[in-house]
Amino acid sequence: MAAGALSILPGRRRSAIPGFGLAFGYTLTYLGLIVLIPLAALLMKSSEVGLSGFREVLADERVRHALWVSFGTSFAAALTASVFGLLIAWVLVRYEFPGRRIADAVVDLPFALPTAVAGIALAALYGPNGWIGGFFERRIAFTPLGIYLALVFVALPFAVRTVQPLIEEIDREIEEAAATLGSSRIRTILTVILPPLVPGLLTGFVLAFSRAVGEYGSVIFVAGNLPYVSEIAPLLIVIKLDEFDIAGATAIATVMLAISFAALLLINLIQAASRRRFGHV
Amino acid sequence: MSEMAATPARARRGRPPALYRVATEAPLARWALIVLALGFLTLFIALPLAVVLTEALRKGLGAAVAAIREPDTVSAIWLTLTVAAIAVPLNLVFGIAASWSIAKFDFPGKSLLITLIDLPFSVSPVVAGLIFVLVFGAESWLGQWLIEHDLKVIFALPGIVLATVFVTFPFVARELIPLMQEQGTADEEAALTLGASGLRAFLTVTLPNIRWALLYGVLLCNARAMGEFGAVAVVSGHIRGLTNTMPLQVEILYNEYAISAAFAVASLLALLALVTLALKSFLEWRHGDKLASRSRH
Numbered sequence: 001m002a003a004g005a006l007s008i009l010p011g012r013r014r015s016a017i018p019g020f021g022l023a024f025g026y027t028l029t030y031l032g033l034i035v036l037i038p039l040a041a042l043l044m045k046s047s048e049v050g051l052s053g054f055r056e057v058l059a060d061e062r063v064r065h066a067l068w069v070s071f072g073t074s075f076a077a078a079l080t081a082s083v084f085g086l087l088i089a090w091v092l093v094r095y096e097f098p099g100r101r102i103a104d105a106v107v108d109l110p111f112a113l114p115t116a117v118a119g120i121a122l123a124a125l126y127g128p129n130g131w132i133g134g135f136f137e138r139r140i141a142f143t144p145l146g147i148y149l150a151l152v153f154v155a156l157p158f159a160v161r162t163v164q165p166l167i168e169e170i171d172r173e174i175e176e177a178a179a180t181l182g183s184s185r186i187r188t189i190l191t192v193i194l195p196p197l198v199p200g201l202l203t204g205f206v207l208a209f210s211r212a213v214g215e216y217g218s219v220i221f222v223a224g225n226l227p228y229v230s231e232i233a234p235l236l237i238v239i240k241l242d243e244f245d246i247a248g249a250t251a252i253a254t255v256m257l258a259i260s261f262a263a264l265l266l267i268n269l270i271q272a273a274s275r276r277r278f279g280h281v
Numbered sequence: 282m283s284e285m286a287a288t289p290a291r292a293r294r295g296r297p298p299a300l301y302r303v304a305t306e307a308p309l310a311r312w313a314l315i316v317l318a319l320g321f322l323t324l325f326i327a328l329p330l331a332v333v334l335t336e337a338l339r340k341g342l343g344a345a346v347a348a349i350r351e352p353d354t355v356s357a358i359w360l361t362l363t364v365a366a367i368a369v370p371l372n373l374v375f376g377i378a379a380s381w382s383i384a385k386f387d388f389p390g391k392s393l394l395i396t397l398i399d400l401p402f403s404v405s406p407v408v409a410g411l412i413f414v415l416v417f418g419a420e421s422w423l424g425q426w427l428i429e430h431d432l433k434v435i436f437a438l439p440g441i442v443l444a445t446v447f448v449t450f451p452f453v454a455r456e457l458i459p460l461m462q463e464q465g466t467a468d469e470e471a472a473l474t475l476g477a478s479g480l481r482a483f484l485t486v487t488l489p490n491i492r493w494a495l496l497y498g499v500l501l502c503n504a505r506a507m508g509e510f511g512a513v514a515v516v517s518g519h520i521r522g523l524t525n526t527m528p529l530q531v532e533i534l535y536n537e538y539a540i541s542a543a544f545a546v547a548s549l550l551a552l553l554a555l556v557t558l559a560l561k562s563f564l565e566w567r568h569g570d571k572l573a574s575r576s577r578h
Contacts, residue, residue: 017385017469018479024382027394030375034446035401038412045415084321091318095311103319105562109326111501112554112561114508115406116528117547120535121329124336124544131332153325185306214405216511217528221535234407238515241411246420253408260403264396 039257046254049247057251062227063236067255070233073144074212077151078159082205085159086197092160093167107160110153115217122150123221142224147232150218155208162204166197199274203267210263214256330551337548340541348534348542349549356522357530357546363438364526365506368445372502373495376453381487384461385469395458401450409447410515413440436518441526444512449502456498457491460572464490493568497561504557508550 046054057063091097092104110118126133126140126149133140140146170193178188216234223230233252240249306314337345348354379398383391401409417434418424427434434440468490472482488495510528517524525533527550534543565572 016473017466017482018473019483020382020386023378024386024388027375027379027382030378031394031397034443034450035397038416038447039400039404041415041421042408042412084318087314088318088322091315094305095315097315099319101562101566103322105558106322106326108558108561109330109554112504112508112557113330114510114528114531114547114550114554116510116531117333117508117550117554118329119510120531120543120547121332121336123535124332124540125329131328149325153329156325210403214403214408216405216407216514221532234405234511237407237411241414241515246415246418249411250415253405253411256405256408260405264400264403268396 042250042253042257045246045250049250049254053247054251054254057248058255062231063233063248063252065228066231066233066236067252069144069147069231070213073147073151073232074155074209074215077148077155077212078205078209080148080152081155081159081208082201085156085204085208086163086201088156089160089164089167093164107157110157115154115215116221118153118218119150119221122146122153122218126222141222142226142230144230146222146224147219147230150222151212151215154215154218155212158208158211159201159204162207163197163200166200170196196278199270199278202270206263206266206270210260213259330555333544333547333551336541336544339544344541345545345548348539348545351542353522353525354527354530354534354542354546357525357527358549360438360441360525361507361527364442364445365503367442368449368506369499369503371446372449373453373499375450376457376495376498379454380457380461380491381483383458384464385466398454398458399451401447404447406448406509406511407515409512410444413443413447413516417443435516436520436524438524440516441513441524444516445506445509448509448512449505452502452505453495453498456494456501456572460491460494461487490571493564493571497564497572500557500560500564504554507553 049057088103088107092100092107123130123141123146125131126146128134128139128141130141138145140149174192175188178192179185183191214234216232216238219232220235223232223235225231225235233256237249237252237256240246240252305311349358379394382388383394414435415421416423417427417440419428419435424435434443468486469482472486473479477485507526508528509526510532513526514529514532517526517529519525519529519533521533527546531543531547531550534540534546
């Protein structure tokens with residue numbers, strides 16, 4: 001293809017290895033066709049909708065409530081996942097106990113289990129007659145609480161897998177030194193072990209949050225989808241599309257895409273700051 | 282269970298326990314943390330899986346098998362297999378091309394390219410479906426052109442494949458890129474110096490070096506391709522027997538209160554997830570040193 005033209009790009013080191021033009025050209029073409037052009041179509045459509053269109057969509061009480069439910073439950077779920085994710089990662093790295101390998105594999109189940117399957121399972125679990133829902137007077141399914149529980153399921157692996165490698169890297173000798181110098185175990189944990197884990201925890205939180213905000217399949221079955229009560233933003237996109245309200249769907253989707261970009265940016269900033277502070281990711 | 286079982290991993294590997302005692306938690310705290318972590322995992326992760334398998338078999342194995350052999354469900358299974366059979370190879374070829382150009386060559390804007398490849402992971406599945414509706418739907422000029430020429434993309438197989446390719450886009454590439462960057466170019470350069478052609482160097486030198494990471498990426502890509510729900514739901518149009526994939530069939534059966542049948546189909550997908558997890562754990566355990574990004578997701 002354009003191998004001749006590409007080989008004179010500034011900064012490209014001359015390499016004995018062939019295939020750059022073909023591989024690079026294919027990569028860019030495929031990336032453009034599958035990812036960039038469709039995403040650009042969304043941005044173009046949203047510029048057609050315009051500021052006034054956005055204002056109109058976002059003024060709708062139902063849309064605002066759905067965005068609020070999505071952000072609120074995602075924030076709470078990401079926080080829960082981060083706390084328990086740290087605990088689970090710690091236990092998996094530091095302690096030897098029967099079933100550790102299985103527990104480690106189970107953490108990835110939400111990645112592997114299709115979201116629709118998780119959704120109907122959670123609905124059966126937390127529903128009024130469910131294994132857990134049956135125990136409680138209060139309704140769990142069909143309320144924001146049900147959404148929160150589904151999102152914890154979705155978010156947990158992100159939280160565990162971002163701190164786990166950092167815990168593996170901790171130098172035990174530093175802890176031993178702290179203990180030898182008379183520090184209590186609690187103090188060692190708070191002042192020696194936790195600080196280097198903070199960037200990982202933050203990254204895990206942002207990843208978990210951004211995944212939770214966009215989640216659809218596992219939530220809609222357990223949410224009940226009552227307008228003004230338990231409707232999430234992604235569902236509202238689907239509803240607007242079914243009503244042929246392309247502008248409305250585009251406006252909500254643009255808001256969600258902006259959040260994804262902000263999350264990506266935030267993660268990059270956290271990691272840059274952490275590299276400066278700790279010298280590693 | 283014996284006290285031994287809860288000793289820290291380090292002590293087991295024969296290190297004298299002189300200092301680890303001060304650098305770990307008291308046995309009671311250790312056990313409390315283990316119980317808390319395992320309790321959380323059981324309650325939040327393992328229990329939903331148990332529900333799927335139990336509910337599927339509630340009316341007996343015969344009823345579950347009968348539900349799976351319903352014509353609509355069979356065609357959903359075929360569609361899911363077809364979509365995965367197209368989407369996974371496409372992303373496999375892309376993954377190799379992208380990692381080859383990123384790992385073996387220097388060019389400006391490399392980290393931007395890597396960020397863009399990862400981008401589909403941070404887009405909501407529903408938004409992923411919507412963007413293809415915007416490009417190919419009846420409202421766009423391309424959509425109008427397609428209608429005039431009697432071609433269907435949205436509410437048909439091409440749309441479902443495109444949405445699936447989008448959501449599974451980064452899987453293979455992100456397993457290969459860090460690994461191939463680590464491996465460098467020395468092996469290939471040696472092969473070329475010895476007179477191998479570029480293609481031969483790739484097939485006999487590069488491919489064996491990356492095969493486990495490649496398999497790992499394909500495994501995850503396939504699991505997501507077969508299980509994708511949100512993006513596919515937006516572009517499929519839910520035409521029974523025609524554009525319903527397995528996850529969509531689960532939804533339809535569930536909404537029709539055919540709960541046992543829904544769980545029967547769901548249990549097939551759950552088995553797929555379990556097989557994926559088992560193979561993934563096996564690869565990490567057996568070939569962990571040849572998987573660069575073991576803990577990244």
